Amino acid sequence: MAKRLEIHYTPKHGSWLNIAEIELSVLTIQCLNRRIASIEELQVEVSAWETERNRIQKSVDWQFTTEQARGKLKHLYPEI
Known part of the structure; x- marks a missing residue:
């Protein structure tokens, strides 16, 4: 099992991460809210969900507005 593990280092901050979390939540609620008998069936279900979502x-x-972001994240950016 350890040989199959593939680690991807990704940023811990950013709007893309929020979008990914939202999509995974929607996938779980809309598609994975029941027992799925096989990997093949899971692949078919997720593929159909993804096609419809797209x-x-x-x-x-x-x-979250740009102004709110600038205020909250001010410590991350130098003043010019």
């Missing part, structure tokens, strides 16, 4: 072009409605 077809409707679902997007994220951000509530």
Whole structure:
């Protein structure tokens, strides 16, 4: 099992991470909310969910404004 483990180092901050977490949550709620008998069936179900999700072009409605981000993240950026 350890030979199959593949570690990917990814940033811990950023809006893409929020989007990924949102999509995984939606996948879990809409597609993986039941017992799936086999890997093959899982692949078919997830593929169908992904195709539909892409077809409707679902997007994220951000509530966090640029001004709020600048205030909250001010310590990360030098003043010019």
